[in-house]
Structures are given as C-alpha cells and as structure tokens.
Amino acid sequence: MNLLGGMMMMLAEGAGAARAPQEFSPLRPLLFQILEFGAIMSILGMMLCLYRMVRGPHLADRVLSGDTISWQVVGLVILLTVRMESTIYLDAALVVAIIGFASTLAFAQYIGNPRRQANP
Amino acid sequence: MTSATVNDILSIFFALCGIFFMFVGAVGIVRFPDAYNRLHAASKCSTLGVMGLALAAIFHVGALAVTTKALMTILFALVAAPVGSHMLAKAAHLDGLKPWDRQLSDELTQDKERQAGKSSANAPRGMAAPSQPRPARRDPGSDPTARISAVV
Structure with missing residues (x-):
C-alpha cells in the first residue's frame, strides 16, 4: 500500500516538480528544430484531413478524418511534451485520445443503424 | 558520448x-x-x-x-x-457503401450470401465486381484472384 501511494505521488508530480537539470547534449538544438518541423507537418496533416472532411462522399469518410484529426492532436500534444520537458501535457493527450475513440464508436453506431435516413 | x-x-x-x-x-x-x-x-x-x-x-x-x-x-x-x-x-x-471497383474480394458480402443460402457450395460466389465470378474460397482454381483470396 505504501508502494502504491509512493507511485501515485510520483505519477502526480506536476510541472512544478523540480527535475534534475538536463546534461548538455550537442544534439539538443537539432531535436528542437525537428520538433518544430513535426508540429508544422502535423498541422499540414490536419489540413489534409479537413479537406477530406469537406470532400468526403460518404459519412464514414468524414468520421474517419475526424478520428485522424484527433490522433494528430494527440501527436501534437506529445510533441509539446517533448519540447517543454513537462509532465502534465500527456494527461491531455490521453484524454483527447479517449474522447476521439469514443466519438468514433458513437458515429459508427450511428452510421450502422438501419433505421437511419438516406445518405446525407 | x-x-x-x-x-x-x-x-x-x-x-x-x-x-x-x-x-x-x-x-x-x-x-x-x-x-x-x-x-x-x-x-x-x-x-x-x-x-x-x-x-x-x-x-x-x-x-x-x-x-x-x-x-x-x-x-x-x-x-x-x-x-x-x-x-x-x-x-x-x-450502410451500403460501395467498395472500390477494382477491389479483389468482399468477404462480408460473400458470408452474408452464404448464410442466406443463395448459393450452394460449388456455385460462384458474389464478388465486388460481378462481371468475373470465381470458384469457392477453399478451392483455388485457375483464376489468380481466387488464389490470392484463398491465401489471404
């Protein structure tokens, strides 16, 4: 029980928790440039998904592109975690992933319902 | 390093x-x-x-x-x-979304037709492209698409 409480305390450490200062690494600026590049590519991917959401001939295409946008947001939040070296952003990533999954399941139930009206 | x-x-x-x-x-x-x-x-x-x-x-x-x-x-x-x-x-x-017209096989439709009893064991089953009927799934014949589907 004490071990569980200790693990909970360690998991709950927030942004204010004092982290050990990172050692110097010559690749750190390259990593940060790659993170900015990744943010740009993720936003471009979201725009491509928005194009499919507007164009999509079937409702399943739109739901699928919305699901992919939610996963891109998860990736973007993880990139923010790496950039800020903080702990609390991954909670947001997990919440966005769960909400996207639940909404995909709900839309799948809606699409597969035989009493639904004709194709919008 | x-x-x-x-x-x-x-x-x-x-x-x-x-x-x-x-x-x-x-x-x-x-x-x-x-x-x-x-x-x-x-x-x-x-x-x-x-x-x-x-x-x-x-x-x-x-x-x-x-x-x-x-x-x-x-x-x-x-x-x-x-x-x-x-x-x-x-x-x-x-919902009835039509698959791509160059798709090789549509097994959910085949299973539905098989359960509905529309086709016997050796009759050609329904495909996505109905212009090319092929033999049953466990019987790869001369049709290459049937062999691909049997492997998959």
Whole structure:
C-alpha cells in the first residue's frame, strides 16, 4: 500500500516538480528544430484531413478524418511534451485520445443503424 | 558520448519516425480511392505515429510520470485504433457503401450470401465486381484472384 501511494505521488508530480537539470547534449538544438518541423507537418496533416472532411462522399469518410484529426492532436500534444520537458501535457493527450475513440464508436453506431435516413 | 547524447539520438530517430507516419497517414486519407482503403491509412497514423512520438517523449524526458503515461497512450492506441477501424468499416458496409471497383474480394458480402443460402457450395460466389465470378474460397482454381483470396 505504501508502494502504491509512493507511485501515485510520483505519477502526480506536476510541472512544478523540480527535475534534475538536463546534461548538455550537442544534439539538443537539432531535436528542437525537428520538433518544430513535426508540429508544422502535423498541422499540414490536419489540413489534409479537413479537406477530406469537406470532400468526403460518404459519412464514414468524414468520421474517419475526424478520428485522424484527433490522433494528430494527440501527436501534437506529445510533441509539446517533448519540447517543454513537462509532465502534465500527456494527461491531455490521453484524454483527447479517449474522447476521439469514443466519438468514433458513437458515429459508427450511428452510421450502422438501419433505421437511419438516406445518405446525407 | 554521454548518455544525454544517446538519449537525444534515440529521441530524434523516434520523433522522425512518428512525424513521417503521421504525415503519411494524412496523405493517404486524401489520396486513397475508397473509405475502406482510407481506414488503412488512418490506422497507420494512429498506431505507428503516436507510438513513435511517445517513444521520443520517453527517451527525451525520461521521468517516471512521462514514461508511464506515454506507455499508457501507446497501449490505448494499440487497442483503440483496430477497434475503431473495424467498427467504422462494418458500419459503412452495413450502410451500403460501395467498395472500390477494382477491389479483389468482399468477404462480408460473400458470408452474408452464404448464410442466406443463395448459393450452394460449388456455385460462384458474389464478388465486388460481378462481371468475373470465381470458384469457392477453399478451392483455388485457375483464376489468380481466387488464389490470392484463398491465401489471404
């Protein structure tokens, strides 16, 4: 029980928790440039998904592109975690992933319902 | 080469992998011809992309909280993406979405026809392209598409 409480305390450490200062690494600026590049590519991917959401001939295409946008947001939040070296952003990533999954399941139930009206 | 350098090399590698798969999934969603094919691209985006980025976070930050949450995110992505894709594809099929006209086989339609008793065991089963009927699935004949479907 004490071990569980200790693990909970360690998991709950927030942004204010004092982290050990990172050692110097010559690749750190390259990593940060790659993170900015990744943010740009993720936003471009979201725009491509928005194009499919507007164009999509079937409702399943739109739901699928919305699901992919939610996963891109998860990736973007993880990139923010790496950039800020903080702990609390991954909670947001997990919440966005769960909400996207639940909404995909709900839309799948809606699409597969035989009493639904004709194709919008 | 210190341990911070090694961690940064691993982090850069996994971040590049994740960014690549994220963008490739989005391009596939635009470029693929069919909702079922687009589901394939979206699964790449949500499993491999998120996995790469989360591994980059693990190797760069390295705290226990980040490691645990990133592993939970990876586990959730590995569970949620196939389930969501499967349910969406099945719902689209139930809704009557026509597959791509160059698709090789549509086994859910075949199973439905088989259960409805429309075809006997040796009769040619319904395909996505009804112009080319092929033999039964466990009997690969001279038709190459039947052999592909029997292997798959």
